[in-house]
Amino acid sequence: MIDLMTHLFRLQAIVEEGSLRRAAVKLGVTQPALSRSIAQIEERLGQPLLERHARGVEPTAFGREVLSSVLRLSRQWELEEQELLTSAGPAKKVLRIEAGPLWRVVVLPALLGPLKEAHPDLKVELANLKSGSTVEGILEGRVDVMCGGLQFASDLPPRLSHRSFTVFHDRVIAREDHPLFDRAQGGELPPEALLDYPWLVYSGDPVYELEIAHAATERLGREPDIRITCESLNSAMRVLQQSDCISILPDGALVETRDPALVPVPVAMGRRRAPSGMIFRDEMADWPPLRTLMALCEAHFGEHAAQEAIG
Template structure:
C-alpha cells in the first residue's frame, strides 16, 4: 500500500511539472524510476493516466480523478501524522475552512474564538468559497470543511464526492431596509408594504452570489411588470449593509446577513414574497468525520445555531 501511495504522489508531481524530466529533478529521483511508478499505476488501474505530447505530459480524464484522490490521501495523512506527533513538535497545522460571505460577516466569530481555546495546535485558515466549486474544492482537499448552502443545486454532489452534510439552519431571502426607512410609513390594512412602493426607491444588488441579481430583477418584474430602479451593484456585504443603513436603498439579502448591522438596524420589509427557503450548514469529507477538531467545529456550530433558532 505504501508503494502505491508513493506512486500516487509521484504522479502528482509529474502532472504539476508537466514533464517526467522536471518531476525527476524536483523529486531527486531518476526519470526511469518515475516511468516505472507511472507504468505500475496504469497497470493497477487498467487505463492510461497521462497523455504524452511534444512538450511533456498532461492528465487524462481518469488521471485527473486519480490526482484528486491522491490529494485527499495526502491531506488525510498530514492530519493523521500531526495527531500522532503533536506532543513532540511545535508545528501547527492548518484547518482549511471555506465560508460564504454571509458566514464571514461575523456569524462564525464566536465559534472560532472557542476553537482557538480548544485546539491551540491548529491555525484556522478561513477563505472565501468559489461559487459553484465548493464540492470539488472539498473533494480535492483544497478545503477541509465548508460553511455554505447544502449543495442543493446538485443533489448528487455529496454522494459523488463522498461528502457529509450537517444542516444548521433554514433561511430565506427578504427585502431589507434600514429600520427607519420611509417605506415603513406606506403600509396597507394588513400591515404590509404596498407593492408599488417598491418602485419608489433605489435598489442595491448584492452581487457576490449571482442569484441575488436574478432575484431582484425577476421578482420585481413578475410582481409589478416593471424593473426595479437598480442604482448600485456591490460584491462586498459590509459595503452593502452600510449603504442600506445610510440611504433609502432596498436590497434582497438572506435573513441572517443583517445581524451585524446596528444603529440603525437593517430589517426585513413586510411584503408577501412566498420566499423559497434553503438549508445551510457544514459540509466536509467523510474521512474527516473522526478528526477531533472537525467534531468540535460541528458541535460548536450546532450549539450556536440551536440558540439562534430558539431566539427567532
C-alpha cells in the same frame, strides 16, 4: 502500502510539473525511477495514466481520476501526520475552509475564537467560496470544508457528506428607521410602495440579482429603480444602513446589525428559502477540530432560533 503511496505521490509530482525531467529534479530521483513507478501503478490498475504531448506529459482521463484520489489521500495523510506530531509535541494543525459571504461576514467570525480556544494549536485558512464553485477542491483535499448553501447536497458524489444547520429566508430589507415603514397598512406594506425608493443589488451571488431583476419586476409590474450594485456583502449592508436604498438579502445577514439595525420589510416578496451548512469529506467527520466547529454551529444557530422564537 508505503511503496504504493510513494509511487502515487510521484505521479502527482509528474502531473504538477508536466514532465518527468522536472519532476525528477523536484523529487531528487532519477527519471528511470519515476518511469518505473508509473509502470508499476499502471500494471496494478490495468490502465494507462499518462500520455505524451508536445508540451510534455499529461494525465489520461483515468489518470485524472487517480490523481484526484491521490490528492485526497495526500491531505488525509497530512492530517494524520499532524495528529501524530501533536501527540509527540507542539505542532500546528491546519483547517482549510471555503465559505460563502454570509458565513464569512456573520457566522464564522463568531465561531473562530471559541474554536481556537478549544484547539490552540489549530491554524485556520479561510478562503472565499465563489459563486459557482464545485466540490472538486474538497474531493482533492485542497479544501477541508465548504460553508454555505446546500441546494445541491442531495447530488453530492461519494465520499462527501453534508450537515445542515439552518434555513436562510430571503427578505426585502431596509434600515429600521426607513420612511417606508410609515406606509404600512395593517402591518403589511403595499408592494407598489417599493417602487418609490432606490434599490441596491447585492451582486456577490447572482441569485439576488435575478430575484430583483425578475421576481421583483414580475411582482411590481416594472423594474425597480436600481441605483447601486455592490459585490461585497459587508459594503451592501453599510450602504443600506446609511441610505434610503432597499434590497433583497438573506435574513441571516441582519443578525447583529446596529445603529440602525437592518430589518425585514413586511411585504409579500422575496421569500426564497435556502438551506445552509457544511460539506466535507467522510473521513473528516471524526477529526476533532471539525467536530468542534460543527458543535459550535449547532449552538450558534440554536441560540438564534431561540431568540427569534422569544422575539
